[in-house]
Structures are given as C-alpha cells and as structure tokens.
Amino acid sequence: MTQGGIDAEQVKHLGKLARLELSPEEVADYTLQLEQILGAITLISAVAADHIPPTSHPIPMENVYREDIAVRGLEINDFASGAPSFEDDRFRVPRILGEPG
Amino acid sequence: MTTEYQAVIAEFEPIIGLETHIELGTNSKMFCSCSAQFGGDPNTHVCPVCLGLPGSMPVVNRVAVESTIRMGLALNCSIAQWCRFARKNYFYPDMPKNYQISQYDEPLCSDGYLDVTVPTENGPQVFRVEIERVHMEEDTGKLLHAGGAGRIHGATHSLVDYNRAGIPLIEVVTKPILGTGELAPEIAKAYVSELRDLMRALGVSDVRMEEGSLRCDVNVSLNRQGEGWGTRTETKNVNSLRSVERAVRTEMVRQAEQLRLGERIILETRHFNEETGDTTSGRSKEEAEDYRYFPEPDLVPVAPSESWIEQLRGTLPEIPSVRRARLQNDWGISEFDMQSLVNAGALELIIASIDAGVQPSAARKWWTGELTRVANERDCELEELTVTPADIAQIEGLISEGVLTDKMARSVFEGLLDGEGNVTEVIDSRGLVVVKDEDLLVEAINQALSESPDIAEKIKSGKVAAAGAIVGAVMKSTKGQADAAKVRTLLLEQLGVKE
Numbered sequence: 001m002t003q004g005g006i007d008a009e010q011v012k013h014l015g016k017l018a019r020l021e022l023s024p025e026e027v028a029d030y031t032l033q034l035e036q037i038l039g040a041i042t043l044i045s046a047v048a049a050d051h052i053p054p055t056s057h058p059i060p061m062e063n064v065y066r067e068d069i070a071v072r073g074l075e076i077n078d079f080a081s082g083a084p085s086f087e088d089d090r091f092r093v094p095r096i097l098g099e100p101g
Numbered sequence: 102m103t104t105e106y107q108a109v110i111a112e113f114e115p116i117i118g119l120e121t122h123i124e125l126g127t128n129s130k131m132f133c134s135c136s137a138q139f140g141g142d143p144n145t146h147v148c149p150v151c152l153g154l155p156g157s158m159p160v161v162n163r164v165a166v167e168s169t170i171r172m173g174l175a176l177n178c179s180i181a182q183w184c185r186f187a188r189k190n191y192f193y194p195d196m197p198k199n200y201q202i203s204q205y206d207e208p209l210c211s212d213g214y215l216d217v218t219v220p221t222e223n224g225p226q227v228f229r230v231e232i233e234r235v236h237m238e239e240d241t242g243k244l245l246h247a248g249g250a251g252r253i254h255g256a257t258h259s260l261v262d263y264n265r266a267g268i269p270l271i272e273v274v275t276k277p278i279l280g281t282g283e284l285a286p287e288i289a290k291a292y293v294s295e296l297r298d299l300m301r302a303l304g305v306s307d308v309r310m311e312e313g314s315l316r317c318d319v320n321v322s323l324n325r326q327g328e329g330w331g332t333r334t335e336t337k338n339v340n341s342l343r344s345v346e347r348a349v350r351t352e353m354v355r356q357a358e359q360l361r362l363g364e365r366i367i368l369e370t371r372h373f374n375e376e377t378g379d380t381t382s383g384r385s386k387e388e389a390e391d392y393r394y395f396p397e398p399d400l401v402p403v404a405p406s407e408s409w410i411e412q413l414r415g416t417l418p419e420i421p422s423v424r425r426a427r428l429q430n431d432w433g434i435s436e437f438d439m440q441s442l443v444n445a446g447a448l449e450l451i452i453a454s455i456d457a458g459v460q461p462s463a464a465r466k467w468w469t470g471e472l473t474r475v476a477n478e479r480d481c482e483l484e485e486l487t488v489t490p491a492d493i494a495q496i497e498g499l500i501s502e503g504v505l506t507d508k509m510a511r512s513v514f515e516g517l518l519d520g521e522g523n524v525t526e527v528i529d530s531r532g533l534v535v536v537k538d539e540d541l542l543v544e545a546i547n548q549a550l551s552e553s554p555d556i557a558e559k560i561k562s563g564k565v566a567a568a569g570a571i572v573g574a575v576m577k578s579t580k581g582q583a584d585a586a587k588v589r590t591l592l593l594e595q596l597g598v599k600e
Contacts (some may be wrong), residue, residue: 065163071134073148089258
C-alpha cells in the first residue's frame with residue numbers, strides 16, 4: 001500500500017466489515033474509485049495547516065439542542081407492517097449465533 | 102480472604118480498569134423525544150429516529166448534555182470546549198441503524214479522578230481512581246432469545262424491543278488502576294458504589310442496578326513483579342456491586358491458574374455468571390475490533406460555553422464523601438462504623454428512613470443489624486430486600502405508640518422479608534397486636550404466680566429481681582404480645598411490692 005493509497009485486500013476487509021459481498025470485479029472497481037478519493041484527500045492534507053481545524057460540517061453551527069420533553073412517537077400499527085418479520089409486538093430477527101461472523 | 106487468593110497476591114500484581122455505563126434519568130431519549138422511562142409495553146417508546154428509519158434526524162437532548170457535564174465536573178474532569186459525536190458501526194439487531202451514536206476521540210469530559218475509601222486492617226484507606234473520560238452515547242434495544250431456553254446459544258430466533266434504544270447513556274472509563282495489590286476487588290466495588298452515590302446525589306440517574314441502569318465492564322490483568330503489564334480480559338455487564346468485587350477476584354484467580362500452567366491469557370471478553378460467580382469465555386478480541394468510527398454527520402458539535410459550565414458547576418450538590426463526614430459527625434459514630442454501614446449499602450437507606458421520620462439510631466439499628474444479616478444470608482443487596490424506609494417509619498411509629506413491641510416488630514420484618522404483604526397486612530395476618538387489656542394481663546399474671554408460688558414468695562419478700570421469671574412466663578402465655586415493662590409494673594402492683 002502506498003501513502004494515502006488502498007489495496008484490494010483492504011477493500012475486501014472493508015466489504016466484510018460493511019457486510020457487502022463483493023465480486024472480484026467490484027473489488028477492482030472500488031479499489032480504483034477509493035484510490036481516487038484518497039488521492040484527493042492526500043492533496044488536501046498537503047495544504048491543511050495545524051491552525052485550521054478540520055471542517056466537520058459545511059455550515060458552521062454548534063449547540064443545537066432539544067428540550068427534554070417526552071412525546072408519544074409511533075404506534076405499533078404504524079411500523080409493524082414495514083418490518084420483514086414482527087411477532088408479539090417485537091421485531092423478529094434471524095438466529096444471531098451460528099451465522100458467519 | 103481465601104488462601105487461594107492470598108497465593109495469587111503473593112505472586113502477581115493486578116491491574117484493573119472499569120468501564121461503567123449509566124442510564125440517565127431524563128424524560129426523553131438522547132436523540133429523540135420518545136419517553137426514556139424504564140420498561141413499558143414493547144416498542145411503545147419508539148419513533149422514526151430510534152427505529153433508524155431512513156430520513157429521520159437526531160437532535161441532542163439538552164438535559165443529557167448538562168447531566169454529563171455535571172457528572173464530569175463532579176469527577177474533577179476537564180470539560181471539552183468543542184467535541185463531536187461519532188458513529189460506531191456494527192451489525193447487531195440491538196441497534197436498528199447498524200450504528201450506535203457515541204463519542205470517540207472527542208469525549209465531553211476527560212482526565213478526572215474519584216477518591217474512594219476501602220476498609221483495610223489498618224482502618225479505612227483512601228484510594229484515588231483516575232478517570233480517563235466521560236462520554237455520551239445511546240443505549241441499545243433489548244433482545245429476547247426464543248428457543249434455546251432464553252439464551253442466545255441455541256436460540257432459533259430473537260425478538261427485539263427498541264424501547265431502551267436511544268436512552269441517554271453516560272460511559273465513565275477509568276485509567277488503568279495500578280498499585281491496588283490485594284485490595285483490587287474492594288477498590289473496584291468501592292469505586293462503583295461511589296460512582297452510583299455520586300450519580301444519585303447529582304440527581305442525574307436513580308441508578309437502579311437491578312433494572313440494569315448501571316452496568317460495569319471489568320478489565321483485569323496480572324503480571325509478575327517487575328514484569329510488563331499482562332494481557333487483560335474484559336468481563337462484560339457486571340450488574341451489582343457484589344458482582345463487581347467477585348468478578349475481579351474470580352478473574353484474578355483464574356488468570357493466575359493459567360499463568361502458572363505457563364499458558365497465555367487471551368485478549369477476550371468474558372461473561373459473568375451471577376449465580377456461580379464464574380466468568381466464561383465470550384468473544385475473542387485478538388482480531389482488533391474495527392468499528393469504523395467517524396464523526397456523526399447528522400449532529401452538530403457540542404461546544405459548551407464557559408458561562409454554561411460555570412452555571413452547571415453552581416448546581417453541584419454536596420459530594421457524597423463530604424456528606425458522609427458530616428453525617429458521621431451528626432450521628433456521633435466512628436469512621437469505622439460509618440465505613441461499615443457504607444459497605445453494607447445501608448447509608449442511603451438509613452438517610453431515606455430518617456427522612457421518613459425514623460430516629461437516626463433506630464434507622465441504623467434496623468438496617469445494619471437485622472436487615473444486613475438477612476441480606477448476607479440471602480446473598481443479596483440491602484436495597485433488594487422487600488423492606489422500604491417507609492416500612493421502617495411505619496413500624497417505628499407503631500412501636501412508639503405502644504401498638505407493637507420490639508419483638509413483634511421483628512416478626513413484622515420477618516413477614517415483610519418473606520413477602521407476606523405490607524406492614525398492615527403482615528400485622529393482621531400474623532395477629533400481632535399488643536395485649537393492652539389490663540384484665541387479661543392480670544389474669545395471665547395470676548395464672549403464672551399460681552404456677553410458681555415459690556417465686557411469688559421471693560418477690561413478696563423483696564427479691565424484686567425474681568420478677569423476671571414471672572414476666573417471662575406471661576410473655577410466653579401471651580405469645581410475646583404483651584409489653585414486658587407493663588407486665589412487670591402490673592405484677593409488682595398485684596403483689597404490693599415497690600421497686
């Protein structure tokens with residue numbers, strides 16, 4: 001791996017972390033695309049100075065808060081039908097252990 | 102202390118670290134307006150934000166930020182002038198978004214300490230626990246594992262309730278705690294206990310451990326003297342003060358056994374079994390976890406102003422250690438006595454009882470005597486007993502009105518502890534009423550005298566001390582439901598003897 005670059009192994013690892021099944025073609029494709037993005041970031045890093053804080057949001061804005069008041073949200077009927085599986089007022093999910101990590 | 106544990110200490114030095122999660126007692130959740138109340142019917146405290154529905158946007162709860170800052174100040178931390186939330190990405194159905202909003206490299210509070218007191222052979226000793234960070238995050242949903250006896254192992258599927266998802270959570274992380282020696286388990290327990298008391302004093306959480314509103318991850322490693330730090334294990338979700346102490350001790354003994362056999366300690370998470378006190382292997386952390394943290398784009402930075410922080414500093418209550426010193430003085434008890442009632446988990450209960458109208462000495466007597474004994478017998482915390490400060494106030498009131506004797510009060514406690522109902526119900530069902538009817542008492546006294554004419558003669562001849570035997574007989578015949586002092590007075594009257 002070169003400075004600021006990325007190789008196919010890392011892309012495969014990222015795919016695994018993101019639970020994406022990537023074909024060899026996709027790995028090659030994404031490696032190239034991510035290379036380009038990282039190249040652009042390397043360019044920015046070269047001019048980034050210590051006294052300039054990293055931009056976190058395009059519009060400078062801080063301290064946006066909500067008052068601590070509880071409000072009734074959704075009713076089960078509002079969302080149950082949108083779930084792949086719903087049982088006893090709870091979301092039903094497949095077996096957790098015994099699946100590939 | 103077991104000799105097994107002594108042998109571990111003779112050979113190894115422990116290093117411990119504690120990560121404590123505490124649910125805040127806010128009205129609403131961390132990033133949405135759903136109720137943050139414990140429980141509720143499944144999936145009734147949910148909305149698009151905490152269900153992770155596309156397009157929904159989180160907004161930070163002001164009180165949660167204030168509570169975290171106040172906690173940080175109480176823990177002597179520096180408060181960040183500017184910090185952000187971060188996404189912790191992982192795939193597990195307890196979070197519907199596939200990430201948890203947390204803080205990563207920019208915690209709101211950092212570098213503090215908490216002084217804790219532990220009992221030692223040389224009296225109470227103060228130990229300073231350094232705090233690495235205090236940060237904000239959200240709690241996760243609750244999984245119910247179906248099939249496989251409710252455990253994740255062997256379950257066929259799981260059911261998820263998202264009421265808890267998004268409840269504000271503070272995580273308090275210590276620096277590695279060095280130099281504890283054999284006191285490691287006690288220091289761990291004292292730290293969590295002090296942290297709990299601090300949260301309660303601040304009013305930011307009611308910290309009901311049995312409801313899981315305080316959960317502790319316990320890190321332990323061992324090394325031989327002069328060697329570098331050993332590999333640590335992390336025992337997850339240790340949910341009571343006693344368990345924190347036991348988890349440290351168990352893990353120290355287990356690791357020492359491994360090390361003596363020349364085996365290496367594996368970097369892993371372990372589960373604590375509340376029943377056996379053992380830890381079992383969980384997930385290996387050998388392959389470093391990769392949560393792909395990045396700044397949360399949907400939330401703006403938290404940048405508390407100096408004036409806001411100072412205003413919050415002004416709301417800090419008397420800290421628990423100062424309060425303890427004051428109460429110790431008010432009650433006129435020794436540091437040792439204060440420490441032992443703190444260790445028994447009795448302090449807050451005693452204070453609550455006094456607030457409910459009980460005399461300080463009586464409150465101390467019940468909580469540190471009878472009730473502590475029962476809690477020890479049952480291997481549980483005092484506050485888990487089915488006796489409340491209000492019950493004690495009611496019972497003490499009845500004693501002073503002469504409705505109950507001390508002995509009958511004990512019977513009421515027995516009934517309460519065995520779950521026979523409230524004070525009134527126990528008194529009714531056990532038939533506990535002081536026999537006040539003097540005629541009945543006199544009858545019982547005469548009966549007792551006629552059964553022991555020799556004692557009657559003794560008393561008459563001036564040996565008043567012999568009265569005890571008759572009083573005892575009357576108490577027995579009234580099944581303890583008479584006031585012994587009253588019986589004695591009546592007895593002497595009956596025989597025409599003066600004290």
